[in-house]
Amino acid sequence: MAGGITDTGELYSPYVGLVYMFNLIVGTGALTMPKAFATAGWLVSLVLLMFLGFMSYMTTTFVVEAMAAANAQLRWKRMEKRKEDDEDEDSSSGVSDSDVLLQDGYERAETRPILSVQRRGSPNIFEITERVEMGQMASMFFNKVGVNLFYFCIIIYLYGDLAIYAAAVPVSLMQVTCSATGNHSCSVGDGTKYNDTDKCWGPIRRIDAYRLYLAAFTLLLGPFTFFNVQKTKYLQIMTSLMRWIAFILMIILALIRISKGQAEGHPSMAQLSGIRNLFGVCVYSFMCQHSLPSLVTPISKKKHVNKLVLLDYILILAFYSLLSFTAIYCFRNDTLMDMYTLNFTNCKIINVAFIRYFLGLFPVFTISTNFPIIAVTLRNNWKTLFHREGGTYPWVVDRIVFPAITLIPPVLVAFCTHDLESLVGITGAYAGNGIQYLIPAFLAYCSRKDTQLVFGSGTVNKHLSPFRHTFWIVFVLIWGFSCFVFVTANIVLSESKL
Numbered sequence: 001m002a003g004g005i006t007d008t009g010e011l012y013s014p015y016v017g018l019v020y021m022f023n024l025i026v027g028t029g030a031l032t033m034p035k036a037f038a039t040a041g042w043l044v045s046l047v048l049l050m051f052l053g054f055m056s057y058m059t060t061t062f063v064v065e066a067m068a069a070a071n072a073q074l075r076w077k078r079m080e081k082r083k084e085d086d087e088d089e090d091s092s093s094g095v096s097d098s099d100v101l102l103q104d105g106y107e108r109a110e111t112r113p114i115l116s117v118q119r120r121g122s123p124n125i126f127e128i129t130e131r132v133e134m135g136q137m138a139s140m141f142f143n144k145v146g147v148n149l150f151y152f153c154i155i156i157y158l159y160g161d162l163a164i165y166a167a168a169v170p171v172s173l174m175q176v177t178c179s180a181t182g183n184h185s186c187s188v189g190d191g192t193k194y195n196d197t198d199k200c201w202g203p204i205r206r207i208d209a210y211r212l213y214l215a216a217f218t219l220l221l222g223p224f225t226f227f228n229v230q231k232t233k234y235l236q237i238m239t240s241l242m243r244w245i246a247f248i249l250m251i252i253l254a255l256i257r258i259s260k261g262q263a264e265g266h267p268s269m270a271q272l273s274g275i276r277n278l279f280g281v282c283v284y285s286f287m288c289q290h291s292l293p294s295l296v297t298p299i300s301k302k303k304h305v306n307k308l309v310l311l312d313y314i315l316i317l318a319f320y321s322l323l324s325f326t327a328i329y330c331f332r333n334d335t336l337m338d339m340y341t342l343n344f345t346n347c348k349i350i351n352v353a354f355i356r357y358f359l360g361l362f363p364v365f366t367i368s369t370n371f372p373i374i375a376v377t378l379r380n381n382w383k384t385l386f387h388r389e390g391g392t393y394p395w396v397v398d399r400i401v402f403p404a405i406t407l408i409p410p411v412l413v414a415f416c417t418h419d420l421e422s423l424v425g426i427t428g429a430y431a432g433n434g435i436q437y438l439i440p441a442f443l444a445y446c447s448r449k450d451t452q453l454v455f456g457s458g459t460v461n462k463h464l465s466p467f468r469h470t471f472w473i474v475f476v477l478i479w480g481f482s483c484f485v486f487v488t489a490n491i492v493l494s495e496s497k498l
Contacts, residue, residue: 011298011299011300012298012299012300013299013300013301014299014300014301014302014304014305014308015308017295017296017298017299017305017308018308018311018312020295021288021295021309021312022312022315022316023240023243024288024291024295025285025286025287025288025312025316026243026247026285026316026319026320027243027285028164028165028168028363028366028367029281029284029285029287029424029428030247030285030319030320030323031339031340031341031363032281032284032338032339032340032420032421032424033281033282033285033320033323033324033340034323034324034327034328034331034336034340035336035337035338035340035421036274036277036278036281036282036421036425037267037278037324037325037327037328038265038267038274038327038328038333038336039271039273039274039277039278039333039421040270040271040272040274040275040277040278041267041268041269041270041271041274042267042268042269042325042328043269043270044269044270044271044272044274044275044278045278045324046321048275048278048279048282049282049317049320049321049324050317052279052282052283052286053282053286053313053316053317054313055436055437055476055479056283056286056287056288056289056313056436057309057310057313058465058467058472058476059289059436059437059440059441059476060288060289060292060309060313060440061306061309061465061466061467062440062441062443062444062465062467062473062476063134063289063292063293063440063443063444064128064292064296064305064306064309064463064465065444065447065448065461065463065464065465066137066141066440066443066444066447067128067132067137067292067293067296067297067463068126068127068128068461068462068463068464069126069141069447069448069450069451069461070132070136070137070140070141070447071126071127071128071129071130071132072125072126072451072455072461073140073450073454074130074132075125076125076454076455124462125455126461126462126463127302127462128296128297128302128463129297130297131293131294131297132293132297133293133294134150134154134289134290134292134293134439134443135150135151135154135381135384137293137443137447138150138151138439138443140450141442141443141446141447141450142442142446146442146446148385150439151381151384151385152385153431153434153435153438153439154290154381154431154435155378155381155382155385156430156431157290157427157431157432157434157435158374158377158378158381159378159409159410159413159431160410160423160426160427160430160431160432161374161427162371162374162375162378162406162407162410163409163410163413163414163423163427164420164423164424164427165367165370165371165374165410166214166217166218166371166410166411166413166414167214167413167414167417167418167420167423168339168363168367168420169213169217169363169364169367169368169371170210170211170213170214170217170414170418171210171338171339171418171420172339172341172342172360172361172362172363172364173209173213173361173364174200174206174209174210174213175337175339175342175345175360176342176345176357176360176361177200177209178200178201178206178209196210210418211415214411214414214415217368218407218411221368221371221372221375222375222407222411224371224372224375224376225372225375225376225379225403225406225407226399226400226403227376239365239366239369239370242362242365242366243362243366245358246341246358246359246362247319247323249344249355249358249359250323250326250327250340250341250344250359251322251323251326253344253349253350254326254327254329254330254331255326257330257349258326258329258330263329263330264330264331264332264335265327265328265329265330265331265332265333266332266333267328267329267333275490276425276429276486276487276490276491277421277422277424277425278425279425279428279429279483279486279487280424280425280426280427280428280429280432280487281421281424281425281428282428283428283429283432283433283436284424284425284427284428284432285320285428286313286316286436287428287432287435287436289435289436289439289440290435302463305463306463306465306466323340327340327343331343338419338420338421339363339420341359341360341362341363342359342360344356344359344360345357345359345360375403375406375407378406379402379403379406382402382405382406383398383402429483429487430484430487433480433483433484433487434480437476437477437479437480437483438476438477438480438481440476441473441476441477441480442477444465444473445470445473448461
């Protein structure tokens with residue numbers, strides 16, 4: 001979920017940007033959505049999915065607006081620097097230094113709001129041409145406490161992301177290769193409930209197989225955390241193609257079973273006990289705010305970017321609904337797996353061995369390519385959080401300590417639990433809530449305040465969010481903080497019942 005989409009400077013059309021955004025949002029979280037739909041009930045799930053999709057769209061427009069404000073400030077600072085350099089040259093021709101300093105300080109503070117710069121310079125001072133990441137925007141618009149809270153939130157989210165990925169790959173491998181009957185390809189999705197202590201191969205238990213796969217996953221992909229890794233264009237094309245083939249296959253196979261009268265699902269309308277995990281899964285499944293600078297900046301024509309984003313969210317909402325509804329009516333609630341692809345590894349569902357293995361191992365291929373990129377992103381965020389101006393890290397700290405604190409915690413979490421629904425739910429409900437709701441709302445508020453202060457109250461940001469009234473920012477903040485309280489209370493009450 002984290003990381004850049006394309007290198008800065010590679011321009012593409014708005015419709016290519018729409019496809020990139022769709023591919024970015026529809027990721028691993030979608031595979032856990034059918035189980036969350038089943039546990040919360042179809043009506044509650046649909047209403048919450050639509051509402052959270054709307055909220056995510058709103059905060060996406062907030063981030064785009066903040067990106068435009070950040071670009072305007074960077075552009076203005078360069079204009080100011082250029083003007084100061086020109087004035088320094090003039091001062092050498094007879095004007096005293098004190099006069100220049102007094103005049104320049106007075107002009108910048110009082111008489112020269114940047115509206116005048118905008119009139120003389122480019123009329124598109126708010127044009128998004130530079131890639132300004134969320135961390136840089138936080139540094140521009142937040143105070144020191146706000147910046148530290150931002151990095152804390154993004155780091156926790158990335159840790160959750162890595163823990164989900166570190167668990168998803170071994171779980172898929174364990175489910176595909178372990179079988180109590182010895183038939184590796186036909187008994188995974190047949191509804192049989194396995195315990196972690198059940199045998200896998202000979203004396204090896206299922207939990208032992210899971211941890212062996214986790215160790216192999218860590219040894220193979222963990223070392224990339226200690227180096228620089230970049231996503232290549234061809235790797236993105238390959239993983240996107242595999243994702244689309246897998247999702248389309250699952251929808252078609254489920255529809256075929258339903259049309260033949262073989263559907264087993266009888267989903268309930270509402271089960272309030274499942275809302276907590278559903279909320280986290282939905283937040284996680286709409287997550288794109290942290291990658292918007294990488295995605296929006298290269299779009300060649302941004303005039304209708306908010307409309308394109310709205311179209312993307314409508315398409316994604318329809319796709320999630322189709323995937324989840326076909327799943328909950330095709331399979332019984334108690335047979336739906338945390339990783340939906342594993343439901344198609346049963347011979348009764350599909351008798352083509354290649355398709356069974358492709359869907360069963362699909363998370364292994366796609367997640368394995370994203371894990372090193374997210375790990376490097378998290379490592380760099382740690383470095384930025386503790387960075388001192390002008391200071392450098394010792395080699396041991398830079399090359400060993402930061403990669404180690406990046407890799408070890410999520411692997412330990414994955415070692416202790418492989419409950420993917422809970423991992424996704426908690427990550428989305430807490431860190432995802434902050435990144436998707438609170439941070440964009442604060443960015444919109446602070447960027448508007450700074451824009452009025454620096455550019456003057458008459459200046460209008462050309463990428464101003466359609467939700468420009470302060471009411472919407474307050475609404476998002478109240479919603480975000482309420483979600484924290486609700487999820488925490490739900491966890492506490494659930495634990496106390498146990």
